[in-house]
Amino acid sequence: MTSEFDANRAQNLPEIEKQMAVKCVEHAQTYWNLLEKLDARSLRLTKLDDDIYAHMLDAFPELAEGAAGDAAVGKIDEEEMKSESGKTRWREFIARYEGKVTDYNFGTLIRTDASEEYTQFNTTFVTRMQFYVYEIARNRRGLNDWVRTKAQKEAEEEKAKKKGKK
Numbered sequence: 001m002t003s004e005f006d007a008n009r010a011q012n013l014p015e016i017e018k019q020m021a022v023k024c025v026e027h028a029q030t031y032w033n034l035l036e037k038l039d040a041r042s043l044r045l046t047k048l049d050d051d052i053y054a055h056m057l058d059a060f061p062e063l064a065e066g067a068a069g070d071a072a073v074g075k076i077d078e079e080e081m082k083s084e085s086g087k088t089r090w091r092e093f094i095a096r097y098e099g100k101v102t103d104y105n106f107g108t109l110i111r112t113d114a115s116e117e118y119t120q121f122n123t124t125f126v127t128r129m130q131f132y133v134y135e136i137a138r139n140r141r142g143l144n145d146w147v148r149t150k151a152q153k154e155a156e157e158e159k160a161k162k163k164g165k166k
Contacts, residue, residue: 020107024125028109028118031135036151040144046101049136056133059093063137073137074114078124094129104129114143 034043046052056063063069080086097104106128109118114134116122126134138144 024107024109028123032118032147035144035147037148040139040148041142043139045132045136045139048097048101049132052097052101052129052132053136053140055093055096056137059089060133063133065141070141070143073134073141074143076110076112076124076134078112081126081130090127090130093133094127097129101129101132110134114138115146117147 063072081090094105104127107125108128108131109123110126110131111118111122112124113122135144
């Protein structure tokens with residue numbers, strides 16, 4: 001007879017951790033590719049983007065639109081997010097999406113500062129719902145517009161460079 005699984009006593013298996021890391025990097029790369037090619041302001045990450053955004057404004061008023069809120073959305077305060085009170089607030093927020101959003105509680109990577117690319121020093125691990133909250137807000141507020149602009153400029157420069165070699 002098997003006993004119930006206790007997550008608090010489970011061992012971390014290196015193979016599973018590696019697979020999860022690969023999935024997180026793939027998710028980050030896919031999202032970055034979307035930001036480079038599409039207008040971020042019109043990008044929909046889930047069917048519930050409007051609901052998630054409205055719920056975020058209610059649950060986290062410090063992230064509301066305006067200078068302070070835009071700054072808080074643009075640059076994540078990891079210490080606050082991962083504090084005991086922050087964890088409680090996020091746990092309550094995330095629970096509402098069980099059964100509504102696929103992989104709502106899976107881990108993923110997010111840029112801690114929206115004005116920079118994914119790098120070793122500008123990335124943290126969050127739940128998928130936390131990713132959605134921040135990235136939906138960043139997209140709607142134009143904080144990710146620079147990614148597409150930069151990609152277009154680089155593509156034009158590469159095209160001109162190739163044309164000059166002919």
